Amino acid sequence: MLPSENKYLTNVSFDTVIFGFTGEELKILILEYQNSGLFALPGGYIRRDENLLDAAKKGVMKRTGLKKIQLEQFHTFGKLNRSDPESSKTIAKGLGYEMPNDHWVLDRFVTIGYYALIDYNQVRPTPNKFSDSINWYSINNLPPLMMDHEEIVQKALEAIRNDLGTKLFGTNLLPEKFTMKELRKVYETILNKKLRRTTFQRKMLSMDILTRHEKLYTGAANKAPYLYSFNKKKANKT
């Protein structure tokens, strides 16, 4: 039941930071391994017969239940001491296996980091067979993560801050149709600062990447906002 060596590349793995937006804050999916108290990013190994990107995509699909996923590679982590064989042994033990000391997963690993931005409400978090839970955690309130996974999360955050605006964004964190306020909230949360309401709206509209739809009547005692969606044809011309 432990992964067999000849099926996978050795010394290489991937880890994914899967972001969701609740409307108020950014959250990421964290696995908890059985009977070990160890928390980790979802990740995995690369089969010898698949592309690196496909391996990562498959991993995210399995954890989220989503089919179409936008994944972006952001950094590869290769410090000498980043791997921790004790953690792997603890995980195996928690599963009821005794891991031999020369098992390949106890070797040193270089891991490629990917981030995914997905619609929080469409996800059906699904643990893998080694873990008994997978849960959303606010990025401001993460459990202690194993190995260098906290560093990986920090790098992912930097990456989405940098990519926001260049690679078209907010899209993937929101449902198909959204209000301008929701979109602004996404930007504010990722950038971790307030944005001017009117300037943001003007900028977004002037970019000519949004399609306006019907109004959204929420029942609130005020003017109803329009719904927008990203006009993908125009948006990709950037």
Place this chain on the structure above:
Amino acid sequence: MLPSENKYLTNVSFDTVIFGFTGEELKILILEYQNSGLFALPGGYIRRDENLLDAAKKGVMKRTGLKKIQLEQFHTFGKLNRSDPESSKTIAKGLGYEMPNDHWVLDRFVTIGYYALIDYNQVRPTPNKFSDSINWYSINNLPPLMMDHEEIVQKALEAIRNDLGTKLFGTNLLPEKFTMKELRKVYETILNKKLRRTTFQRKMLSMDILTRHEKLYTGAANKAPYLYSFNKKKANKT
């Protein structure tokens, strides 16, 4: 003389795109393997007892003769078919070795791409023991590169375009002191477009990251330009 397995991580390598600026164009260093007609980026394997970044740094140091090198990781390449065992065999054959079919360097590799920006005139290009030459090639006139190395170069170019301005730049491609015109030329070459002379100068000066030094008298029949250097303290506060 072929690299021994137990010293290195398997299935992982690094490749470096080393940029230099001649004053007119961007060039990169390309290795030519002996008696094989194969051109490649400088790269290597990661020793089990060293950090990934150190491995790449050491590689660039050996190829350039430089001690202080700024290296930036930009992308990791992991497509299923990117490795080409035939090339490796040809290289070994050119060196007078017969490579056994089960040799680990013939296996599939995931490679981590780094770029370096260095002072063209300070470099002493030094071939490795497997190659008989290492030369500067204009990025607009590269020889056909082996495997996916052309894709790696393209990604490196994208990366330096994106990083220009955010991560402080131009610095490393120019000598300690440089004129405003030289700095602008660097930007123009990387971005592949003309920049307005006066606006560029105003912008650079207003950023308060340059120190002005003495004038440079070239013998030309016109006003001599000032020399500038980057004020690293202020520059890093961005």
Place this chain on the structure above:
DNA sequence: CATTATTGTATCAATTTGCTACAATAAAAC
């Protein structure tokens, strides 16, 4: 000492962004 090419800035126009104001609601309160 006039000529020539280039550099460093000033100046003003054009564009973009910051800020404030205000009309247009959607529902609740009266």
Place this chain on the structure above:
DNA sequence: GTTTTATTGTAGCAAATTGATACAATAATG
């Protein structure tokens, strides 16, 4: 119904940034 309240959408002007032009200040040259 009418008034009240909270928000949305956008206009309008100020402030800041960028674009474009002009011009004084040189460093040789003849």
